[in-house]
Amino acid sequence: MPQTLEEMSEKQKQFFNDGAEGWMDRIYRNPETGRHDLHQKAFDRLFAMLPLKPGDHVLDAGCGSGVLVPMVLERITPSGILYELDFAEKMIEVNRNHHKEENIRFLVADAEQAPLEDASCDVVVCFSCFPHFHDKQAAVRTFCRILKPGGSLVVSHFDSREDINKRHASCREVMHDHLPDQNEMRYLVRKAALDVTVFIDEPGFYCMLARKR
DSSP, X not given: OOOOHHHHHHHHHHHHHHHSTTHHHHHHOOTTTSSSXXXXXXXXXXXXXXXXXXXXXXXXXXXXXXXXXXXXXHHHOTTSEXXXXXXXXXXXXXXXXXXXXXXXXXXXXXXXXXXXXXXXXXXXXXXXOGGGOSXXXXXXXXXXXXXXXXXXXXXXXXXXXXXXXXXXXXXXXXXXXXXXXXXXXXXXXHHTTEEEEEEEEETTEEEEXXXXX
């Protein structure tokens, strides 16, 4: 019997909660250095593109255990605010335990219902999470609402769309979580009053930047 959306969502959430404690080590730990710098060149490339500056308010949507936190905080400085949002409460718990800075706000919620005020953020970052949003159009509309005029939405992965979707298809808990093709992504953001300024989809790197009108 087919699973309901609610059943799929609960299994997906359980998958991320179960993996939260060792997520950083499994995905980002470099066996050669012992640090979480396995993808450092890709992170450097990504952050060279992000329009972050001191004092910015940033939403890290689908933040997981917080791999982006140090890199974002370095750029927005203590004068900025970083919102770490994830629907998996265990991910937020692990994130909070590792990041004690006073200018971080931790939020447990679905991206589609992100509890932030209108025009409250300069940048919204969706790193390695967009396929997992069940209602992608609703999520993009929410991000647009949260962004200030001229603010930026960033969707990024360290794989091509094709490789992301192949990997997810092989995992039962996230087998339905696919990244839309370029035409659909452009349609989603355009419908939400955002304009794509950068679109890269190549082996080992995916990045879409869109600007709120």
